[in-house]
Amino acid sequence: MPKLRMNQAISLAIAEEMRADPDVVVFGEDVAVAEGPFKTSDGLLDEFGPLRVRDTPISEMGFLGAAVGAAATGLRPVVEIMFVEFLGVALDQVTTEGAKFLYLSKGEVSVPLTVRASVGAGLGFGTQHSQTLEGWLLGSPGLKLAMASGPQSAYGLMRAAIRDDNPTVILEPRRLYAQRGDVETGEDAIPVLGTARQVMDGDDVTIVALGSMVDFAVEAATAASWSAEVIDLQCLQPWDSAAVLESVARTGRLVTVEENPLLGGWGADVVSAVVAELFGEMSAPPLRITAPDVPVPYGKELEERYMPMPGYIGAQVGEFLETGRIPAPWWKAEGMVK
Amino acid sequence: MSESTQRREAVRTDRRTRYERMVEIRTLENRVQALFGEGVVHGTTHLCLGQEAVAVGIAAAARPTDHVTCTYRGHGVALALGLSPTDVIGEIMGREIGSVGGVGGSMHLCDMEVGLLPTFAIVGAGIPVAAGAALTAQVRGTDDAAIAVFGDGSTNIGAFHEGLNLAAIWNLPVVFVCENNQYGEYSRIDLTTPVTDIADRAASYAIPGIIVDGQDVDAVAEATAGALDRARAGEGPTLLEMKTYRYAGHSRSDTAPYRPEGEFDEWFEKDPIAGFRARLVTEGLMSEADAEEIDAAIAAQIEQVVETVKAAPSAGVAAMFANIVAD
Ligand SMILES: Cc1ncc(C[n+]2csc(CCOP(=O)(O)OP(=O)(O)O)c2C)c(N)n1
Numbered sequence: 080m081p082k083l084r085m086n087q088a089i090s091l092a093i094a095e096e097m098r099a100d101p102d103v104v105v106f107g108e109d110v111a112v113a114e115g116p117f118k119t120s121d122g123l124l125d126e127f128g129p130l131r132v133r134d135t136p137i138s139e140m141g142f143l144g145a146a147v148g149a150a151a152t153g154l155r156p157v158v159e160i161m162f163v164e165f166l167g168v169a170l171d172q173v174t175t176e177g178a179k180f181l182y183l184s185k186g187e188v189s190v191p192l193t194v195r196a197s198v199g200a201g202l203g204f205g206t207q208h209s210q211t212l213e214g215w216l217l218g219s220p221g222l223k224l225a226m227a228s229g230p231q232s233a234y235g236l237m238r239a240a241i242r243d244d245n246p247t248v249i250l251e252p253r254r255l256y257a258q259r260g261d262v263e264t265g266e267d268a269i270p271v272l273g274t275a276r277q278v279m280d281g282d283d284v285t286i287v288a289l290g291s292m293v294d295f296a297v298e299a300a301t302a303a304s305w306s307a308e309v310i311d312l313q314c315l316q317p318w319d320s321a322a323v324l325e326s327v328a329r330t331g332r333l334v335t336v337e338e339n340p341l342l343g344g345w346g347a348d349v350v351s352a353v354v355a356e357l358f359g360e361m362s363a364p365p366l367r368i369t370a371p372d373v374p375v376p377y378g379k380e381l382e383e384r385y386m387p388m389p390g391y392i393g394a395q396v397g398e399f400l401e402t403g404r405i406p407a408p409w410w411k412a413e414g415m416v417k
Numbered sequence: 418m419s420e421s422t423q424r425r426e427a428v429r430t431d432r433r434t435r436y437e438r439m440v441e442i443r444t445l446e447n448r449v450q451a452l453f454g455e456g457v458v459h460g461t462t463h464l465c466l467g468q469e470a471v472a473v474g475i476a477a478a479a480r481p482t483d484h485v486t487c488t489y490r491g492h493g494v495a496l497a498l499g500l501s502p503t504d505v506i507g508e509i510m511g512r513e514i515g516s517v518g519g520v521g522g523s524m525h526l527c528d529m530e531v532g533l534l535p536t537f538a539i540v541g542a543g544i545p546v547a548a549g550a551a552l553t554a555q556v557r558g559t560d561d562a563a564i565a566v567f568g569d570g571s572t573n574i575g576a577f578h579e580g581l582n583l584a585a586i587w588n589l590p591v592v593f594v595c596e597n598n599q600y601g602e603y604s605r606i607d608l609t610t611p612v613t614d615i616a617d618r619a620a621s622y623a624i625p626g627i628i629v630d631g632q633d634v635d636a637v638a639e640a641t642a643g644a645l646d647r648a649r650a651g652e653g654p655t656l657l658e659m660k661t662y663r664y665a666g667h668s669r670s671d672t673a674p675y676r677p678e679g680e681f682d683e684w685f686e687k688d689p690i691a692g693f694r695a696r697l698v699t700e701g702l703m704s705e706a707d708a709e710e711i712d713a714a715i716a717a718q719i720e721q722v723v724e725t726v727k728a729a730p731s732a733g734v735a736a737m738f739a740n741i742v743a744d
Contacts, residue, residue: 140574140575168576204460204522204524377522378736
C-alpha cells in the first residue's frame with residue numbers, strides 16, 4: 080500500500096480514471112502547467128496532454144457551464160474550484176442547470192461531471208476562504224455531494240465520483256492536503272457514493288462526523304474514558320441513514336460533529352431522521368457539535384475557537400454522557416451569545 | 418482630523434508625500450513578507466511590490482468621499498488612501514488595533530473614513546459593488562464618484578462584464594481601474610485573455626478605455642483625475658488600464674517559477690519608485706540626500722510599528738461575535 084499525501088491520492092485517483100477512460104478531462108485555474116494550486120493534478124498534463132488537461136481563465140461560471148455541456152454530450156469532466164467560495168459565481172450551472180438535465184430530458188441527458196472544491200478553516204485564509212459551504216449544495220436534487228476526510232477517502236470518493244453518471248461535488252478539506260497515510264488503491268478501494276465508513280468501534284455513543292472533523296472526533300474519543308463508534312459520513316447527498324440508524328440503535332446516543340455554523344448545518348438532517356425512527360429507544364436527546372453562527376475569523380486563536388477542536392468535542396461528549404443532557408455550546412456557556 | 422484623513426490629504430496635495438507613500442508601501446510589504454517567513458503570522462498574503470504607483474496615483478486623484486473597492490492585493494491601495502502602517506500590519510497580525518480589529522487579515526482591510534470599502538477576496542466581486550457606490554452618488558445628487566481597482570485576470574469574470582455594462586447604461590460616476598500586472602495567479606495574461614490590452618474591452622460597453630503607464634505615479638494620477646472629472650460631470654464610467662508588474666509571486670507560497678528569464682529585470686528598469694525619485698530630484702523638490710533620509714526614516718518607522726503591533730493584544734473572542742448583523 081503506498082503512503083500518500085491527500086493531494087497525491089487525488090492526483091492518482093484522477094490519473095487512474097483518465098487511463099481507464101479517454102473521455103475523462105480535467106480543467107480549472109492553474110491545474111495544468113502549475114499542476115494545481117494545491118498540487119492535486121500532479122503529472123496529469125505530462126501524461127495526458129493539453130487536449131485533456133487544461134488551464135482556464137478566472138471564469139468559474141464559464142468553465143463550469145462548459146463542463147456541464149461537455150458532460151451532457153459525452154465527456155466526463157473533472158473540474159477544480161480552488162476555494163469553495165468561488166463556486167458562488169457558478170452555482171447556477173451546477174445546481175440548477177447540470178443537476179436538472181436528467182429530470183428535464185425525461186432521463187435522456189445525464190451529466191457525469193465531477194466538481195472538486197477545497198473547503199474549511201484552519202489555515203488562516205480568513206472569512207472568504209475558509210468556509211465549508213456544503214449547505215449551498217445540499218437540497219439540490221439531482222446532485223451528489225461528498226466530503227473527503229483524508230488520503231484514503233479522497234482517493235476512493237474521487238474515483239467513484241468520476242465514474243458516477245450524475246453531477247457530483249467532492250469537497251476536500253484543505254487542511255488535509257498534506258496529511259499522509261496508507262492508501263489502498265484499486266477497485267476495492269472505490270466506495271459506493273452514499274455509504275458511510277465506520278472508523279472506530281464503541282458502545283456508549285455514536286459520533287457522526289464529516290471531513291476534517293472525522294480525525295478530530297477520533298482524537299477526542301481516543302483520549303476519553305467513554306467509548307464511541309465514530310462514523311465518517313463521507314456523503315451528504317445521498318447520506319447513509321442505514322449505517323447511522325443501525326449504530327444509534329445499538330449505542331442509544333447520537334452526536335454529530337460539524338465544521339459549519341449551527342444554523343442550517345447537515346447535522347440537523349441526520350438528527351431529524353434518527354429521532355423520527357428511534358425516538359423511544361434513545362437514552363438521551365441528540366447532540367450537535369458545531370461552530371458558532373459567525374463568519375470564520377482570521378486571527379489564529381480565534382480560528383481555533385471557531386473550529387470544534389478535539390478537546391472541545393471530548394468535553395462536550397463527556398458532559399453529555401455524564402448528565403444525559405445537552406451541554407451548552409462554549410459560546411453560550413461563556414456568555415458570548417444568549 | 419483623523420490620522421487616515423490627514424495622511425490622505427497629504428498625498429493629494431504634496432508630491433514629496435507621494436514618494437514617501439510609495440516607499441512606505443514597499444518597505445511595509447517587504448517587512449510583511451519577512452514576518453510571514455518568521456512564522457509569526459499565519460495564512461497568506463498578496464503583495465503589490467512594483468505596483469506602488471497605481472495605488473498612490475489613484476489616492477492622489479480621488480477625494481476621501483469617493484468610494485473605492487479593491488482586491489486582496491490591497492496593502493498599497495489601503496496605505497495610499499490613508500490607512501496607517503499600524504492599521505495594516507495590525508490587521509495582518511490579527512491584532513485588535515488592526516483596521517478591522519484582527520478578524521480580517523491581509524486580504525480584508527477597510528476604512529470608510531477615507532472611502533475604502535472592505536477589500537474583496539473573491540475575484541471581480543468589487544467591480545459591480547463600485548458601480549453600486551456610484552449609484553448612491555447619482556441618486557443622492559452628490560458629485561462623488563466610485564473607483565473599482567481589480568486585476569487583469571478579473572476581466573474574464575462575469576462580474577466585470579455585468580458591472581461595466583450596468584455602469585454604462587446607467588451612466589454611473591465610476592472609474593474602473595485595471596491593474597494589468599501581466600499575471601493572474603500562475604498564468605500569464607496571454608494564456609487566459611484573448612486581448613492584449615484590457616482597455617479594448619471598454620468598446621463593448623461604449624465607454625472610453627485608456628491605457629496608462631502604471632509605473633508612473635503622475636500618469637496614474639492624471640488619468641484617474643481625468644476619468645473622475647468625467648464621472649462627476651455626469652459623463653459616465655471610464656476603464657483605465659494601468660500597465661504594471663508585480664515583483665513578487667501571486668501569494669506567499671509562490672516563488673514565480675513561471676516567469677521568463679529577464680522579464681523581472683526589464684520591468685525593474687521602470688521601477689516606479691526609482692523613476693519618481695529621479696523626477697523629484699530633477700524638479701528640485703528633493704535631493705538624493707533627502708531621499709536617503711526619507712527611506713531611512715520610513716524603515717525605522719515600520720520597524721517601530723512592527724514592535725508596537727507585536728506587543729498589542731490579539732483580537733479577543735468577543736470580536737468573533739461582533740458586527741454580524743446590524744442592530
Ligand atoms: C472567483 C474567484 N476565483 C478564483 C480566485 C482565486 N484567485 C485569487 S487571486 C487570482 C488571480 C487574480 O488575478 P488578477 O485579477 O489579474 O489580479 P492580480 O492577483 O494579478 O492582482 C485568483 C485566480 C478568487 N479569489 N475568486
